Amino acid sequence: EIRKEMQEIAGKWRRFGYHRIGVLLERKGMTMNHKRLYRIYREEGLSVTRRRGRKRARGTRTPMPEA
Numbered sequence: 001e002i003r004k005e006m007q008e009i010a011g012k013w014r015r016f017g018y019h020r021i022g023v024l025l026e027r028k029g030m031t032m033n034h035k036r037l038y039r040i041y042r043e044e045g046l047s048v049t050r051r052r053g054r055k056r057a058r059g060t061r062t063p064m065p066e067a
Helices: 002-012 018-027 034-043
Strands: none
Touching (some): 018 034
8 A cells, every 4th residue: 555655656756755755655644664665665666866967077278379
């Protein structure tokens, strides 16, 4: 029952992690330990894809040539 609810919430809100899903489950009356919640979250394969950091310039910049 809990797994079904988690799947439903994760399908509706793609960017929600396990903390936020846990809050929504608590509102529905399904309270549980955060470790158990995380374990079920991982078993169901609901992990959110990690966002990549911004690219930075590599190396040193050369000074502008004089006219």
